[in-house]
Amino acid sequence: MRENLDVITLRGLSAVGHHGVYDFERSGSQVFSADLTLYVDARQAALTDDVKYTVDYSQIAEDAVKILTGTPVYLLETLAQRLVDAALAYTQVQAVEVTVHKPMAPVRHQFSDVSVTLRRDRTEDAPEPEVSRVVLALGSNMGDSTGILRNAVSALIEVPGLELDEVSSLYRTRPVLEPGMASQNDYENAVVLARTVLTPHELLKTLQDIENRCGRRRTERWGARTLDIDIVDFGGRTLTTSDLTLPHPRAGERAFVLVPWSEVDPQARLTDGRGVATAAAMAPDRQGITDTIADWLSEEQPSQAMPQPQSEESPQSVPELPKRSRRSRRDDRKDSPVQESPSQQQASAEPQQGQPVAVRAEPVPQWEPRENVRIVDSDDPEDATVQPRPLGSRVARRAVIRPTPTGSISLPRGTQSDSGSQ
Numbered sequence: 001m002r003e004n005l006d007v008i009t010l011r012g013l014s015a016v017g018h019h020g021v022y023d024f025e026r027s028g029s030q031v032f033s034a035d036l037t038l039y040v041d042a043r044q045a046a047l048t049d050d051v052k053y054t055v056d057y058s059q060i061a062e063d064a065v066k067i068l069t070g071t072p073v074y075l076l077e078t079l080a081q082r083l084v085d086a087a088l089a090y091t092q093v094q095a096v097e098v099t100v101h102k103p104m105a106p107v108r109h110q111f112s113d114v115s116v117t118l119r120r121d122r123t124e125d126a127p128e129p130e131v132s133r134v135v136l137a138l139g140s141n142m143g144d145s146t147g148i149l150r151n152a153v154s155a156l157i158e159v160p161g162l163e164l165d166e167v168s169s170l171y172r173t174r175p176v177l178e179p180g181m182a183s184q185n186d187y188e189n190a191v192v193l194a195r196t197v198l199t200p201h202e203l204l205k206t207l208q209d210i211e212n213r214c215g216r217r218r219t220e221r222w223g224a225r226t227l228d229i230d231i232v233d234f235g236g237r238t239l240t241t242s243d244l245t246l247p248h249p250r251a252g253e254r255a256f257v258l259v260p261w262s263e264v265d266p267q268a269r270l271t272d273g274r275g276v277a278t279a280a281a282m283a284p285d286r287q288g289i290t291d292t293i294a295d296w297l298s299e300e301q302p303s304q305a306m307p308q309p310q311s312e313e314s315p316q317s318v319p320e321l322p323k324r325s326r327r328s329r330r331d332d333r334k335d336s337p338v339q340e341s342p343s344q345q346q347a348s349a350e351p352q353q354g355q356p357v358a359v360r361a362e363p364v365p366q367w368e369p370r371e372n373v374r375i376v377d378s379d380d381p382e383d384a385t386v387q388p389r390p391l392g393s394r395v396a397r398r399a400v401i402r403p404t405p406t407g408s409i410s411l412p413r414g415t416q417s418d419s420g421s422q
């Protein structure tokens with residue numbers, strides 16, 4: 001298998017750990033280092049210049065250092081196996097060779113190093129990839145938001161290793177802003193339930209890539225945006241890193257997330273034990289939901305909202321299309337945001353409406369109904385098994401298993417290794 005694959009090597013990754021058979025090794029510390037050889041199919045990455053088609057060696061290094069410095073094990077073999085498992089958790093890694101060095105090992109004679117090397121192929125030895133249920137919150141209040149969100153769903157469907165299970169209705173919502181912020185257009189929000197074999201950071205990167213391809217620019221926190229996709233929940237995991245917090249720290253206070261979430265998963269719970277519907281009813285912005293559009297994905301015509309590929313040198317405006325929801329809106333005012341005092345400050349922003357938006361090379365696929373997309377119609381007796389939607393909506397949803405560019409990901413249908421709720 002390896003002879004047909006490309007090779008990424010990371011050598012001499014060193015960290016201080018506490019591994020060893022002897023008590024003094026576990027109470028003390030010494031240097032461990034690792035060499036990792038990752039076998040991938042890098043053709044697509046080389047062609048597109050896009051890291052999502054290969055493996056990010058800096059992420060692998062982060063994971064490896066956590067293992068080297070983490071929970072002590074007795075054997076170098078075990079340590080190496082953990083590194084193997086971490087590397088093979090990246091779906092693009094087809095095979096791996098890991099050497100762990102312990103140059104200060106307790107050997108009573110002159111020596112320069114002791115090491116253990118493991119070689120593993122995904123097909124032979126890799127454990128089934130862990131499948132996590134994820135909750136994604138989508139929002140847009142710039143440009144043709146419905147079209148952009150439709151294209152975002154289409155782009156999510158294209159993501160290798162991500163399988164969409166449910167897409168909520170589209171909710172038109174008042175912007176939730178910090179006190180003093182200038183008024184913005186109303187948002188359109190939706191929630192997507194999916195399963196993934198990606199790691200949380202792989203998923204974050206993928207989502208940010210889709211945001212960027214939709215013209216997202218970040219200069220002001222909570223600024224107007226063409227597209228925002230937040231990871232609300234990742235298999236119930238709790239994680240705090242510099243660029244990712246799980247579950248999303250503000251989702252539990254936001255009706256624009258909780259209402260669509262409770263629509264597609266009425267049983268879901270937050271980490272504090274509250275049901276999402278209960279939390280939605282308590283959310284400060286609960287009055288800010290002004291409209292619900294159930295069949296928003298079943299638009300006959302593909303949206304024209306997304307620009308075609310352009311280089312950054314030739315930015316193109318995202319057209320401001322007048323097309324909005326086909327449903328009537330209770331109120332079209334743009335200047336009555338729901339005020340919220342956020343607990344964390346982050347930098348983000350977008351160009352103002354009408355300003356040119358530079359678009360990255362790869363286009364977001366345009367939404368179009370496909371054969372393998374089933375639109376669930378609660379009025380159709382064949383769909384009678386679908387659980388009732390609290391908001392009486394007809395919800396478009398789909399499920400598709402998509403292979404990686406190398407054809408290697410298997411995302412077993414119905415596999416459930418994490419709870420979908422927090």
Ligand SMILES: Nc1ncnc2c1ncn2[C@@H]1O[C@H](COP(=O)(O)OP(=O)(O)OP(=O)(O)O)[C@@H](O)[C@H]1O
Pocket residue numbers: 204218221222223228229230231232242243244245246247248249250346347348349
């Ligand atoms: N759970 C998460 N989902 C998405 N992004 C996250 C998450 N946790 C942390 N982040 C980080 O937050 C940064 C800012 O994200 P973004 O610009 O979408 O924030 P925002 O939408 O303005 O605010 P908010 O996070 O309150 O919705 C991102 O660069 C990302 O690294």
Ligand SMILES: Nc1nc2c(c(=O)[nH]1)N=C(CO)CN2
Pocket residue numbers: 138139140173174175176177187189222228256288
């Ligand atoms: N109604 C609404 N308000 C918001 C939204 C959003 O998606 N919908 N997103 C924000 C930052 O992520 C800030 N405020």
